[in-house]
Amino acid sequence: xxxxxxxxxxxxxxxxxxxxxxxxxxxxxxxxxxxxxxxxxxxxxxxxxxxxxxxxxxxxxxxxxxxxxxxxxxxxxxxxxxxxxxxxxxxxxxxxxxxxxxxxxxxxxxxxxxxxxxxxxxxxxxxxxxxxxxxxxxxxxxxxxxxxxxxxxxxxxxxxxxxxxxxxxxxxxxxxxxxxxxxxxxxxxxxxxxxxxxxxxxxxxxxxxxxxxxxxxxxxxxxxxxxxxxxxxxxxxxxxxxxxxxxxxxxxxxxxxxxxxxxxxxxxxxxxxxxxxxxxxxxxxxxxxxxxxxxxxxxxxxxxxxxxxxxxxxxxxxxxxxxxxxxxxxxxxxxxxxxxxxxxxxxxxxxxxxxxxxxxxxxxxxxxxxxxxxxxxxxxxxxxxxxxxxxxxxxxxxxxxxxxxxxxxxxxxxxxxxxxxxxxxxxxxxxxxxxxxxxxxxxxxxxxxxxxxxxxxxxxxxxx
Amino acid sequence: xxxxxxxxxxxxxxxxxxxxxxxxxxxxxxxxxxxxxxxxxxxxxxxxxxxxxxxxxxxxxxxxxxxxxxxxxxxxxxxxxxxxxxxxxxxxxxxxxxxxxxxxxxxxxxxxxxxxxxxxxxxxxxxxxxxxxxxxxxxxxxxxxxxxxxxxxxxxxxxxxxxxxxxxxxxxxxxxxxxxxxxxxxxxxxxxxxxxxxxxxxxxxxxxxxxxxxxxxxxxxxxxxxxxxxxxxxxxxxxxxxxxxxxxxxxxxxxxxxxxxxxxxxxxxxxxxxxxxx
Ligand SMILES: Cc1cc2nc3c(=O)[nH]c(=O)nc-3n(C[C@H](O)[C@H](O)[C@H](O)COP(=O)(O)OP(=O)(O)OC[C@H]3O[C@@H](n4cnc5c(N)ncnc54)[C@H](O)[C@@H]3O)c2cc1C
Ligand code: FES
Numbered sequence: 195x196x197x198x199x200x201x202x203x204x205x206x207x208x209x210x211x212x213x214x215x216x217x218x219x220x221x222x223x224x225x226x227x228x229x230x231x232x233x234x235x236x237x238x239x240x241x242x243x244x245x246x247x248x249x250x251x252x253x254x255x256x257x258x259x260x261x262x263x264x265x266x267x268x269x270x271x272x273x274x275x276x277x278x279x280x281x282x283x284x285x286x287x288x289x290x291x292x293x294x295x296x297x298x299x300x301x302x303x304x305x306x307x308x309x310x311x312x313x314x315x316x317x318x319x320x321x322x323x324x325x326x327x328x329x330x331x332x333x334x335x336x337x338x339x340x341x342x343x344x345x346x347x348x349x350x351x352x353x354x355x356x357x358x359x360x361x362x363x364x365x366x367x368x369x370x371x372x373x374x375x376x377x378x379x380x381x382x383x384x385x386x387x388x389x390x391x392x393x394x395x396x397x398x399x400x401x402x403x404x405x406x407x408x409x410x411x412x413x414x415x416x417x418x419x420x421x422x423x424x425x426x427x428x429x430x431x432x433x434x435x436x437x438x439x440x441x442x443x444x445x446x447x448x449x450x451x452x453x454x455x456x457x458x459x460x461x462x463x464x465x466x467x468x469x470x471x472x473x474x475x476x477x478x479x480x481x482x483x484x485x486x487x488x489x490x491x492x493x494x495x496x497x498x499x500x501x502x503x504x505x506x507x508x509x510x511x512x513x514x515x516x517x518x519x520x521x522x523x524x525x526x527x528x529x530x531x532x533x534x535x536x537x538x539x540x541x542x543x544x545x546x547x548x549x550x551x552x553x554x555x556x557x558x559x560x561x562x563x564x565x566x567x568x569x570x571x572x573x574x575x576x577x578x579x580x581x582x583x584x585x586x587x588x589x590x591x592x593x594x595x596x597x598x599x600x601x602x603x604x605x606x607x608x609x610x611x612x613x614x615x616x617x618x619x620x621x622x623x624x625x626x627x628x629x630x631x632x633x634x635x636x637x638x639x640x641x642x643x644x645x646x647x648x649x650x651x652x653x654x655x656x657x658x
Numbered sequence: 659x660x661x662x663x664x665x666x667x668x669x670x671x672x673x674x675x676x677x678x679x680x681x682x683x684x685x686x687x688x689x690x691x692x693x694x695x696x697x698x699x700x701x702x703x704x705x706x707x708x709x710x711x712x713x714x715x716x717x718x719x720x721x722x723x724x725x726x727x728x729x730x731x732x733x734x735x736x737x738x739x740x741x742x743x744x745x746x747x748x749x750x751x752x753x754x755x756x757x758x759x760x761x762x763x764x765x766x767x768x769x770x771x772x773x774x775x776x777x778x779x780x781x782x783x784x785x786x787x788x789x790x791x792x793x794x795x796x797x798x799x800x801x802x803x804x805x806x807x808x809x810x811x812x813x814x815x816x817x818x819x820x821x822x823x824x825x826x827x828x829x830x831x832x833x834x835x836x837x838x839x840x841x842x843x844x845x846x847x848x849x850x851x852x853x854x855x856x857x858x859x860x861x862x863x864x865x866x867x868x869x870x871x872x873x874x875x876x877x878x879x880x881x882x883x884x885x886x887x888x889x890x891x892x893x894x895x896x897x898x899x900x901x902x903x904x905x906x907x908x909x910x911x912x913x914x915x916x917x918x919x920x921x922x923x924x925x926x927x928x929x930x931x932x933x934x935x936x
Contacts, residue, residue, distance in 0.1 A: 366877050368695055368702075368742040405744035407877055411681050432879035436891065443884055443891060443910055445917040452880035460701060460874070466928050469701040469726055470874075471921040545913025592878055594896070 203305040204233040211525040215495045218380045218463055221522060227267070230315040234263035237307045240299055245309060248297040250642040253277045255294060259312055271320030274313060279349045280641060282321055282387045285314025287378060288638050289516050321390050327397050331358035336655040339364060339422040341408045341595070344372020345637045346428030346628025348395060349644030350651075355398045357652050362422075364406040369459065372430055374637070376459040377451070379489050381496065382519075385458075409594035414602070414624060424623045424651045427610060428644060431589040431629035437481070441539030442585070446473060446547030450482070450490045450586035457493050475582035478502045479550055480528075481536055482586030483513035488520065490584045491528045502528050503578070507535040507555050507568045533557070533568065537575070539583055549579045589634050599624075609633055617647030625651055659739035663716050669791075669798050671723045672766060673732045674708075680715030682707070682745045688777040689751030689770075689868065689900055692717065693876040695742040696730040703727050704873045704895070706770035707746060717745075720769035720798065726926045747876040748899045751777060751866075757840040759783045760832070761807070762825050762854055764790045764846025768799050770868055771845045776806050778843070784808050788828050790846075794819035826853045839863050844903065848912045855903040867903035869894050871914060886910050 206229075208214075208222040225233065237259040245255045254273050261270035274281045290296075290310035298306035336359045340351045343365035351361045369375050371388045396402065408414065408429075417425055434449035436442050453472070456462040460470035478494040480487050483506035494502045504523070506513060509532050513520060524530065533555040540549040554574035557566035591608045603611040603620035610619055610626040617625040627643025629635055664676040682692060691706045709718035723732045734740065751774050759778045763771035768789050779785045787807040791797040792815045804810045811828050812820025821828055833839065842865040844854040851867040858865045871883045871894050878896040885894055888905035892898065 366744065367875065368744070405742050406681075407744060407747065410746060411685055432877070434879070434881045436881065443886055443914070445914055449881040452874060452882045455874055455880055461699075465921065466925040468699045469730075469925060471701075471918040471925070473917070474921075544916075545910065594877065 201232050201236055203236070203308055204229045204311070206308075206311050211527070214381065215492075215526045218496055220384050221381050224318055225311055225315045227265075227315075230262055230267075230312060231265065233308050233312055234259045236300065237263070238299055244297040244299065245294040245307075248293040248295070250293070250636075250638045251277045251645060253281075253294075253313070255309055258316060259307065259309070262312055262316060267316055267319040268323065270312075270316040274316055275320070278638075278641065279352045279645075280345060280391050280637075281313050281317035283345070283374060283383060283391065284638055284641075285310055285312075285317050286383050286387075289636060291517055293638070321387065325394060325397065328356060330399065331356055333360065334358040334655065336360065336423045337362070337421060338651060338655075339417045339425045340428065341414075341425065342366075342372060342428040342430060342628075342630075343370035343392075343402060344428055344430050344628060344640060345374065346430075346630075346640035346644040347372070347426065348391065349641040350426045350428060350627065350648045351400045351644075352395050352398060353645055353648035354651060355395070355400045357648075359652070359655065360401075361399070362401040362403060364403050364408050364412075364417075366405070366407040366429075367459065368404050370402055370404070372428075376455045377486065377489070379454065379458055379493050381492065382489065407594070409598040414595060414599045414621075418623060423655055424625065426617070426644070426647050426651065427595060427619070427624065427626040427630060428628045428640070429592060429595060429630045430640075431591045431609075431634040433590045433592050433608075434585070435588045435590060436585055437536065437587060439536060439538055441541055441547070444539055444541040444547045445545050446475075446581055447539055447583045447585065450480070450486045450584050451589065453490050453584050454486070454493065457497065463493075463497055472497065473582055475499045476501070477578075477580045478582045478584065479505050479531075479536075479578065479580050480584045480586055481505045482588075483508065483515060484586065484588070485515045485519055486589075487584075487586035488515045488523045488528075490586050491523055492526060494582070494584065495526055495528065499582070503531045504528050505531045505534050505536060505550075505552065507533065508565065509533055509557060512565045535568065535570065536583075540577070547581055547583055549577050550583060551575060551577050589629075591630050591633070607633055615646060616650035617643060618650060623654075659741060660743040661739045662734055662736050663714070665734075665736050668720070669796050672720065672796070672798055673723065674718060674720045675731075676711075676714075676716040676718050677740060677743060678715055679717050679743050679745075682743065683710040683715050683717050684712050686710050686717065686746035687750035688753065688773040690746035690748050691876075691899065692719070692743050692745030693747060693873060694719075694731065694740055694744075696727060696734070697741050700730060700741065701727055702742075702874055702876070704747070704870070704876060706773075706868070706899075708769040708772055717743075720766060722766045725922050726929045729926070729929065744876065747895055749897070751843075751900055753777045753781050755782045757783065758786070758838055759841045759843065760786045760788065760829065760839050762788045762790075762829065762842065762844040762846070762850075763803075764825060764844075764850040765792075765796070766798065767846030767850070767868075768797075768803065771843065772799055772802060772806075774843055774845075774868075775803065779806050779808075783841075786832070787811070788813065788825040790814065790825040790850075792816065824853065825850070826857050829854065830857050833857070833861060833863075841866065843867075848908055848915070851903060851906075852908040855906070855908075859904055865903040866900050867906060868899045869901060869906065869911060870899070871911060872917065885914075
């Protein structure tokens with residue numbers, strides 16, 4: 195049966211807001227095959243494929259969508275995998291509305307093809323099948339060390355292994371995945387998916403050494419001296435920013451990193467079956483307006499908080515979070531306190547958080563980022579009663595590696611300076627990519643950088 | 659997995675373990691620590707590296723059985739293994755020849771003082787050690803500390819061994835006696851470190867303390883370990899663990915240490931019940 199020529203953009207079924215705030219299971223269920231086919235049929239198969247230009251790794255979007263339409267889901271997955279090592283992850287967390295879907299010809303009519311949902315559908319189909327192990331490449335005898343097992347490191351390692359290089363990933367944490375395991379919550383990205391991707395890498399021959407903090411247990415120079423022919427640094431932007439206001443060190447004030455790490459990586463939401471505790475809050479304020487803030491707010495709700503408000507100093511239009519996440523958070527009952535800036539966190543005599551003092555803001559002239567600068571409104575001070583404050587105002591790179599690698603050039607914000615095309619740093623045989631180079635960005639940008647670096651490393655190893 | 663090579667009870671509820679971790683053993687220096695996770699459901703918690711043997715590839719940790727995690731660790735035997743050990747973390751102790759150094763360790767705090775004492779001695783300082791515990795049977799590493807100190811003084815709360823009273827009284831006595839002290843290093847419970855700092859403050863004797871806040875990652879990415887030093891926020895796992903004791907806000911540290919007191923008590927109780935039932 196031919197689907198109607200102009201079906202509307204297909205919705206993805208999901209858990210209702212009332213239901214899902216009580217559990218940590220994934221919110222959307224994904225398309226059933228029939229829905230996927232209807233959605234795929236909406237694609238105009240433009241020859242120019244503007245959508246591809248919006249994709250940092252240039253997935254062959256019209257081609258995989260055509261395969262879904264034809265019902266050849268396995269081939270759709272294979273096509274995506276050719277350019278994107280982690281499609282099941284990207285189908286869930288990429289900001290498609292700012293990338294491929296934004297450039298879709300149908301977007302002009304307000305309803306772009308749901309490329310992200312289709313990607314997720316094809317990738318999940320692939321994961322459900324017996325894994326395809328690519329034939330092993332002839333060993334090149336070259337060894338590469340990859341530092342950090344986030345999306346940048348995993349992608350770089352996978353590509354190099356498929357080219358026949360011997361790759362070892364060194365990861366500081368006890369689990370690989372980077373932000374995918376410690377930052378992004380289970381209800382948005384099930385950890386089993388990340389695990390499946392990591393398992394695939396291991397089958398491709400990648401070795402992963404966990405509990406290895408480079409800069410401490412070994413330096414970059416020591417890795418090179420030990421016989422690694424090249425090193426890729428993908429250590430992310432892991433250092434939490436604080437606001438620098440009074441009361442920030444009270445009990446009950448968390449960085450989003452700590453809050454999310456406790457809940458996601460350490461599984462504090464299953465305390466006491468898991469040993470890591472987390473405060474069971476009643477009234478929570480999350481400060482910030484990005485994806486990280488949304489994740490923290492939605493996690494707090496699921497941990498049983500009665501009231502969660504999101505305090506952001508600009509207006510909704512400036513919020514850097516994905517629209518879908520803002521929408522989900524609102525549906526679940528997160529209260530948005532916009533144009534509001536905290537000036538002090540208040541404590542009780544036990545050193546626990548009891549409230550927060552804030553100022554109302556209004557938007558003034560645009561600042562360096564092009565967004566209108568929030569300015570305080572005099573006399574607008576007010577207090578809210580709270581027991582927990584989660585600060586999600588951004589992260590900066592960890593200085594651990596730069597500070598132990600003297601000849602590695604570092605930019606003004608602590609980011610490692612690397613060539614945009616090759617990832618080559620100021621130090622011979624050392625490459626870098628992902629958040630450590632760009633500052634906090636996106637999963638797909640990090641993967642793109644890992645991929646380009648793998649290509650450059652391969653060229654260097656085989657050329658010289 | 660990190661194999662346990664040796665395990666010994668060195669005082670009631672105080673366990674010494676030698677753990678196979680060759681890379682850490684090779685790299686670590688006095689003052690550094692590791693973060694451990696006993697098993698897949700375990701939490702991450704820090705322990706100072708008390709000693710290491712680069713040749714054998716082992717590190718020594720000493721801990722008191724206090725909550726669920728240390729109980730789980732203590733339940734492992736020689737030949738078994740710890741799931742995760744990561745390190746060496748933190749900055750090494752600043753070791754310098756200054757003259758006369760007094761090293762003070764209270765309770766299991768003696769374990770972290772031991773490597774610092776040795777490094778201070780090796781570089782040519784005269785070192786006096788003051789170690790303390792509630793009673794004689796709880797005192798650890800006395801022989802080891804004596805072997806590396808020019809002078810060792812012991813204090814117990816109940817007078818069952820050495821001086822009856824607090825180590826701060828011994829320190830005060832040395833100062834009153836006109837003895838020149840160039841540096842004091844104190845590690846132990848927060849009240850002890852705070853008391854030592856109050857004794858040395860009036861004379862302006864430089865005093866280094868090693869802090870033990872709650873940690874998660876140990877690499878600077880969570881900020882859970884933050885303390886206030888001289889009015890500035892510092893992350894103990896990367897900026898410390900040692901700080902100028904006269905600048906530390908001990909009040910804040912002890913309050914932050916109590917953040918999960920209720921939850922942890924519940925977890926330890928549940929654990930005991932499970933063992934009791936099994
Ligand atoms: C809560 C949260 C939600 C997000 N949501 C989205 C989203 O919806 N969509 C999106 O596209 N992006 C999102 N992002 C951003 C995205 O996750 C990052 O841009 C991306 O993960 C960066 O990848 P990376 O590989 O550069 O670094 P990371 O993912 O940060 O990985 C770095 C890895 O290196 C390890 N490491 C660090 N230092 C060392 C060392 N010295 N030695 C060894 N290992 C080390 C770390 O432990 C970590 O595993 C989110 C980020 C957060 C925090
Ligand atoms: S333990 Fe996380 S920053 Fe120190």
